[in-house]
Amino acid sequence: MAVTRNTVQREIVLSTVLSMCNHPSAEEVYDSVSKNDSHISKGTVYRNLALLSQTGKIRKIAMPGTLADRYDFNLKPHFHAVCRKCGKIIDVCCKERADGFSFSEPFKVEGMELVLSGLCSECDENSSDKSELK
Amino acid sequence: MAVTRNTVQREIVLSTVLSMCNHPSAEEVYDSVSKNDSHISKGTVYRNLALLSQTGKIRKIAMPGTLADRYDFNLKPHFHAVCRKCGKIIDVCCKERADGFSFSEPFKVEGMELVLSGLCSECDENSSDKSELK
DNA sequence: CTCCTTATCAGTAATGATTCTTAATTAGAA
DNA sequence: TTCTAATTAAGAATCATTACTGATAAGGAG
Numbered sequence: 001m002a003v004t005r006n007t008v009q010r011e012i013v014l015s016t017v018l019s020m021c022n023h024p025s026a027e028e029v030y031d032s033v034s035k036n037d038s039h040i041s042k043g044t045v046y047r048n049l050a051l052l053s054q055t056g057k058i059r060k061i062a063m064p065g066t067l068a069d070r071y072d073f074n075l076k077p078h079f080h081a082v083c084r085k086c087g088k089i090i091d092v093c094c095k096e097r098a099d100g101f102s103f104s105e106p107f108k109v110e111g112m113e114l115v116l117s118g119l120c121s122e123c124d125e126n127s128s129d130k131s132e133l134k
Numbered sequence: 135m136a137v138t139r140n141t142v143q144r145e146i147v148l149s150t151v152l153s154m155c156n157h158p159s160a161e162e163v164y165d166s167v168s169k170n171d172s173h174i175s176k177g178t179v180y181r182n183l184a185l186l187s188q189t190g191k192i193r194k195i196a197m198p199g200t201l202a203d204r205y206d207f208n209l210k211p212h213f214h215a216v217c218r219k220c221g222k223i224i225d226v227c228c229k230e231r232a233d234g235f236s237f238s239e240p241f242k243v244e245g246m247e248l249v250l251s252g253l254c255s256e257c258d259e260n261s262s263d264k265s266e267l268k
Numbered sequence: 269c270t271c272c273t274t275a276t277c278a279g280t281a282a283t284g285a286t287t288c289t290t291a292a293t294t295a296g297a298a
Numbered sequence: 299t300t301c302t303a304a305t306t307a308a309g310a311a312t313c314a315t316t317a318c319t320g321a322t323a324a325g326g327a328g
Contacts, residue, residue: 005295005304026285041307046286062198062247066315068285069199081250085257092250110252113196116215116226118244123219139275139324160314175278180315182276200286202314 004055009040013048017058018073023080023089025068061089064113081107138189143174147182151192152207157214157223159202195223198247215241 016032017024024032030045049071053060061070061080070080070089079092081103091104150166151158158166164179183205187194195204195214204214204223213226215237225238 003296003304007295007305009306039307041309043287043308044306047305061249064196064198064247064249065203066285079248079250081252081254083254083257084251085253088254090254092248106255106258107250108253108258109250112248112250113198114213114226114246114248115195115198116213116241116243116246117218118215119219119242120215120217120222120224121240123217124240124242137275137325141276141324143277173278175280177279177316178277200313 004051008038009044010048010051012038012040013045014052014057017049017052017071021073023061023070023072025070027068029071064115081109083107084110138185143178144182144185146174147179148186148191151183151186151205155207157195157204157206159204161202163205198249215243217241218244 012033013029016029016036020029020032026042026046026049029049030040030042033040033045049058049060052058053071056075059072059075061072063069063082067082067087072080074091081090081092082088083090090107092107093102093104146167147163150163150170154163154166160176160180160183163183164174164176167174167179183192183194186192187205190209193206193209195206197203197216201216201221206214208225215224215226216222217224224241226241227236227238
């Protein structure tokens with residue numbers, strides 16, 4: 001419903017994410033924006049990252065636990081692996097077999113967290129569907 | 135290294151999780167404990183849930199985004215699906231095929247988040263391994 | 269059984285990521 | 299150009315979780 005406007009802030013946030021190839025967090029996007037271009041408030045960065053991922057311009061990577069969420073310019077379907085020590089994120093392609101992961105670089109898998117999201121049967125039936133939950 | 139003691143609080147937290155079959159969050163465990171048994175402080179509940187999952191008594195389900203983490207008494211390997219509306223968690227068995235998920239009850243999949251954790255090649259090599267990252 | 273070390277506790281302040289609030293600004297249709 | 303709703307900056311608020319502090323108690327040594 002909402003009419004989406006083209007703002008310079010939104011354009012800067014988008015181009016910043018597209019220029020960063022390291023799955024940046026909102027904080028890192030904010031830092032990069034602050035360093036390079038004009039000043040954009042942190043709330044605006046968060047809001048635009050959410051908006052851009054909703055409209056499919058970028059992709060949001062919801063990290064487990066209290067780790068900060070990341071954003072990805074790569075829209076092709078793939079999964080991610082986080083290094084427990086340095087926090088680096090590595091792309092993972094999922095082949096036909098469940099056990100056949102292929103990594104963009106070597107990675108020692110210690111654990112995995114898969115969470116599917118959607119609707120349970122009850123909520124699907126009485127679907128006044130407001131996306132109550134985050 | 136740390137010698138683990140047997141405390142009543144730890145025993146209560148464990149038995150509470152074991153008695154709850156609905157993947158409770160730390161807050162829900164705290165509520166249940168407060169309602170039934172004696173008083174245990176919230177910090178103690180959090181600490182014991184972490185400790186119990188580290189020692190393999192229960193399993194921690196790190197939820198993506200800002201959703202509260204959950205705990206599971208079921209140690210058998212399986213994944214989880216969260217309802218976007220009511221937040222209910224449903225068990226998912228992963229068969230041989232990547233596309234072959236089987237659910238404990240009907241669920242409409244709208245999205246999935248898979249995050250592998252472990253060590254990238256650099257961190258694996260210079261492994262003074264302190265688990266710096268959460 | 270008593271003593272002693274130190275893991276653990278209760279209570280609460282602090283943290284960190286994210287969202288919300290409010291008043292001012294501005295994109296873009298009329 | 300004018301008007302209005304979308305957007306912004308700045309900072310307060312929220313929420314899950316962790317850290318801190320002084321008090322308590324588990325369990326091995328004697």
